[in-house]
Amino acid sequence: MxxxxxxxxxxxxxxxxxxxxxxxxxxxxxxxxxxxxxxxKMFCQVTGYGGTTQRAEKQYAGRVLDRDITVRFDANTNGIPWQFEPVARSVTIKIGETTQAHYSATNKFDRPITGRASFNVQPEMAGAYFNKVECFCFTDTTLKPGETLDMPVVFYVDPDIVNVPELKDLKTITLSYTMFPVEKKQPVASSAPAAGSSNNKVPDSEASLGG
Incomplete structure (x- = not known):
């Protein structure tokens, strides 16, 4: 037992x-x-995996190869009433040459809208060698109704790209941005009256209803 x-x-x-x-x-x-x-996210930024581009702290001043590469520009919107597009559809530059491209955004809605852009590069492996010196990505931008904004991006293609067997014969890179809306939280008004103010003040909603 x-x-x-x-x-x-x-x-x-x-x-x-x-x-x-x-x-x-x-x-x-x-x-x-x-x-x-x-x-x-850190892994993608370091390696360029998933088409994540690199961020250069300053303009490239190294070697420029006597070889052309074409960079195509793509623009998309996701739930934001903006007209968002590249000013030029492509540019052909030397590998290692720093250049500037421009995107344009126009708010087509009847009130201010805040947007933010994400990006990627195709082919994905090229992301590790596509360096942006200046970019509007991941920056909140607010446009008034009908307002148009020029959005520049400064970049270069690292000459080391020609040392990668899979990319050594690459002729074209596509830089793609997607713009989506960012909801701004409204500040919460304090319920306590300010010093010296009257407790008999009519709320704004009542005042508007009463004319």
Whole structure:
């Protein structure tokens, strides 16, 4: 009888261990999932994976190859009532040459709209060698109704791209931007009256209704 009791207790302890291990594993996987987002973004920025371009701190002043490459410009909108497009559809430059391109955005809505652009490069491997010196991407931009804004991007293609077997014969790179809306949170008014103000002040909503 005592042996059965001991066996039952052992099974319960084993079950507790299994449950504890499973919970620890699940918690660890959740933590890794959250950590993976910034790590993946960092990985893309360093390697150019997924068409992520590189950010240059200053204008390139190194070697320029006697070889042309064409950069095509693409523009898309996602849920924002803007007309967003490149001023020129493409430009042909020397590899290593710094150049400037322009995009144009016009707010077609009847109220101010804030937008933000994301980007990528095709082919994806070229992202590691496409360096932007100046760019409007990931910057919140607010346009008034009917307002048009010139949005420049300054870039160069790293000459090391010709040392990559898969890219050595590359003739064209596509830089693509997608503009989407950014909702601005309205500041919450304080419920406490300002010093020296009257507590009998009519709320704005009532005043407007009363003429």
């Amino acid at each position: 005592s042996g059965e009791i001991t066996s039952g207790a052992s099974r319960k302890n084993s079950n507790r261990v299994v449950v504890a291990v499973c919970l620890a594993f699940f918690t660890g996987m959740v933590g890794m999932a959250y950590a993976a987002v910034p790590l993946y």
